[in-house]
Amino acid sequence: MVVLQVVVTGGAGQIAYSLIPLIARGLVFGxxxxxxxxxLDIPPAAQALEAIVMEIQDSLFPTALEGVLGTTDEVRAFEGAQVAILLGGFPRKPGMERGQLMAKNVGIMKRMGQLLERHASRDCKALVVANPAATNCLVLAANAPSLPRKNFSFLSRLDHERMVGMLLEKANSVLAAGTASHAVRSERLRPADVRGLCIWGNHSDSQVPDASSVEFCLNGNWVPAQTILGDSPWLKLQDANAVAGAGGGDYLSEAVRNRGAVILAARKxxxxxxxxxxTAAHLGDWLCSPPTGKTVSMGVFSDGNPFGVPEGLVCSFPVQCGDLSGANRGGWNFDSDFRLTEDVSRQLAVSVAELEEEREMAFSILNGGQSTPSEG
Ligand code: NAI
Structure with missing residues (x-):
């Protein structure tokens, strides 16, 4: 029987609390x-970690979980790890600048990279969720140079899912009201009935939520989003620095970019x-699904990308995950059929410039003033 060794950093944090039951029920790795x-968490969270291990025991998860270790010992956590889910870090506090957040977090990622390099399986797959996710991922990989670069990714899937959710909400309300531009009738659309979207760039306000090629599956046929939504300005890509509408409801791209802030303000x-x-969807598609031809947004190294993004950056792209059974578990390719519109290209260049700036800043922090990644 194969047992997958999975380390989750930030194991006592709030994302981990929601992720653990998904893993333990077999909904992530199959x-x-x-x-x-x-x-893994830090010593001040040791008691919380113990309590989470108790809760796991009390939850009587049926079969997927072979064992659980709650620990503050980094080496024990990373020893032989085949999958590393990096949630651990300092979350952004109100009023905190991106640079301050970076200074707090890149040191943690450097350490995590060193642990991967020294203790994890040589084919370990790493997903960075902790912010600033793209630059954290770059720092992680720079400190684990013997692992293949294709094994590193960051989470832009949440922004992708937010866009799918908003598209569905809008399309279903138009369908229910019977006001679609063509007289269309349909069952309620589901997530699998949306395709052709992508989050490009950084996981930040500069991200580019691209709905220019969105299609819905209507009564068994794929149709452009406009068939249901008409030529609505809502679909038009706004500049990231445009003045935001109240709650971000005027444009889809603005609403996607603002979603995290709106939730933070409401939930504290x-x-x-x-x-x-x-996170579960990203890992499931990447590591466990048969190839479906489905295009998803994933933060990955730009090496060899067909979209003109400079090499050596970690950036969100449209990708398709490949055959992941056995030794090839974890393959992915850029979806080179994805076409960039002029607007998307222009905004992606802005986001890429931000990624380059963050890289500069991160390695300068780590190297005490020098900005060469190789020394990171
Ligand atoms: P949280 O604050 O509830 O949990 C973070 C945990 O990391 C804490 O338990 C903390 O003690 C632990 N930690 C700190 N330093 C550590 C270290 N050196 N080693 C191991 N653990 C360490 O935060 P939450 O809500 O779980 O979020 C986790 C991260 O994910 C944050 O950075 C957040 O900004 C980011 N995030 C990213 C999203 C994305 O779409 N990429 C979406 C939502 C959150």
Missing amino acids: PATRVHLRL LSSAMSAANA
Whole structure:
């Protein structure tokens, strides 16, 4: 029987709290894969970690969980890990600048990279969720140079799922009201009835939520979004620095970019349930699904990308996950059929410039003033 060794950093945090039941029920790595889960956190969270291990025991998860270790010992957590889910870090506090957040977090990622390099399986797959996710991922990989670069990714799937959810909400309300531009009738649309969208760039306000090629599956046929939504300005990509509408409801792109802030303001805590679900979807597609031809947004190294993004950056792209059974578990490719519109290209260049700036800042922090990634 194969047992997958999975380390989750930030194991006592709020995303982990929602993610653990998904893993333990076989909803992330598939029902046929048994998981040994190592939950790592820092000493001040040791008691919380103990309580979470008790709750796991009390939850009587049926089969997927082979064992659980709650620990503050980094080496025990990373020893032989085949999958690393990096949630651990300092979350952004109100009023905190991106640079301050970076200074707090890149040191943690450097350490996590060193642990991967020294203790994890040589084919470990790493998903960075902790912010600033793209630059954290770059720092992580720079400190684990013997692992293949294709094994590193960051989570942009939450932004992708937010856009799917908003598109569905809008399309279903138009269908229910019977006001679609063509006289269309349909059952309620589901997530699988939406395709052709992508989040490009950084996981930040500069991200580019691209709905220019969205299609809905209406009564068994794929049709452009406009068939239901008409030529609505709502679909038009707004500049990231445009003045935001109240609550971000005027444009889809604006609403996607603002969603995290709206949830943070209302809950006084950042998104956790949806972040855990997006993490599960990212890992499931990447590591456990047969190839479906489905295009998803994933933060990956830009090396060899057909979209003109400079090499050596970690950036969100449209990707398709490949055959992931056995030794090839974890393959993915850029979806080179995805076409960039002029607007998307222009805004992606802005987001890429931000990624380059963040890279500069991160390695300068780590190297005490020098900005060469190789020394990170
Ligand atoms: P949280 O604050 O509830 O949990 C973070 C945990 O990390 C805490 O338990 C903390 O003690 C732990 N931690 C700090 N330093 C650590 C270290 N060196 N080693 C191990 N653990 C360490 O935060 P939450 O809500 O679970 O979010 C986790 C991260 O995910 C945050 O950085 C947040 O900004 C980010 N996030 C990213 C999203 C994305 O779409 N990429 C979406 C939502 C959140």
